[in-house]
Amino acid sequence: MIELKNISKEVLEAGVKIPILRNIDLTILKGEFVSVMGPSGSGKSSLMNILGSLDLPTSGDYLFEGTNIQRLSGKQLADFRNQRLGFVFQSFMLIPRLSVKDNVEVPLLYSTYNKKERTRRIKEALEQVGMIHKAKEPIINLSGGQKQKIAIARAIINDPDLLLIDEPSGNLDADSKGEILDIFKSLNAKGKTIVLVTHDPEVAQVGKRILILKNGSWAQPMKGVEVY
Numbered sequence: 001m002i003e004l005k006n007i008s009k010e011v012l013e014a015g016v017k018i019p020i021l022r023n024i025d026l027t028i029l030k031g032e033f034v035s036v037m038g039p040s041g042s043g044k045s046s047l048m049n050i051l052g053s054l055d056l057p058t059s060g061d062y063l064f065e066g067t068n069i070q071r072l073s074g075k076q077l078a079d080f081r082n083q084r085l086g087f088v089f090q091s092f093m094l095i096p097r098l099s100v101k102d103n104v105e106v107p108l109l110y111s112t113y114n115k116k117e118r119t120r121r122i123k124e125a126l127e128q129v130g131m132i133h134k135a136k137e138p139i140i141n142l143s144g145g146q147k148q149k150i151a152i153a154r155a156i157i158n159d160p161d162l163l164l165i166d167e168p169s170g171n172l173d174a175d176s177k178g179e180i181l182d183i184f185k186s187l188n189a190k191g192k193t194i195v196l197v198t199h200d201p202e203v204a205q206v207g208k209r210i211l212i213l214k215n216g217s218w219a220q221p222m223k224g225v226e227v228y
């Protein structure tokens, strides 16, 4: 179980405190698929940065299966992100000149797996996104949709407890968007816990619960049971 308890985030601008997230509570159970929507500036990225342990809240608690994330040291946080979280970004964040398999292997560089286990994991991750046939291709030769599939393979290679997805289809055509959403559905059907943020209602609909952020607070959800 993942819990945000009374999370607030403020930033200082010219000496003035600006609230970005206001008293956010959120409980995510294992296997859930939660979509977060909201207008530009509502705080979606700030919320994702906190869930991704890339930023700390100003106040409140972030509990990840009982561990208070704010209490982890820098090294523990790096391990936490590497082992427990998977990230998918709008801009893919791949290394263009490396091959598909070398990109997917990046999160394993910190692991102690031997070559055989690495190869097995790369193969399994690429199979899950239907891209095993492109394993040796350089990233620069791929379309946007194919790049996003590789980014998903990289995000799941360590079998993370939580997949964090930020505006996954912003740069994709309609066909690729459908394929990417099908991959998320299938990962969730196999038990992966997912939090996805998006502007796009069609993308949000793949979630089983949709939450709306407005000006840093929760607004009424569009569908699903209202359990924050």
Ligand SMILES: Nc1ncnc2c1ncn2[C@@H]1O[C@H](COP(=O)(O)OP(=O)(O)OP(=O)(O)O)[C@@H](O)[C@H]1O
Residues within 6 Å of the ligand: 011, 012, 013, 018, 020, 038, 039, 040, 041, 042, 043, 044, 045, 046, 047, 199
């Ligand atoms: N470090 C910062 N300093 C000042 N203002 C910030 C900072 N980070 C975020 N903000 C402001 O906080 C608000 C929320 O930003 P955030 O990026 O979380 O929104 P968002 O919902 O993700 O927007 P978008 O959909 O456009 O990406 C915005 O008004 C933004 O300008």
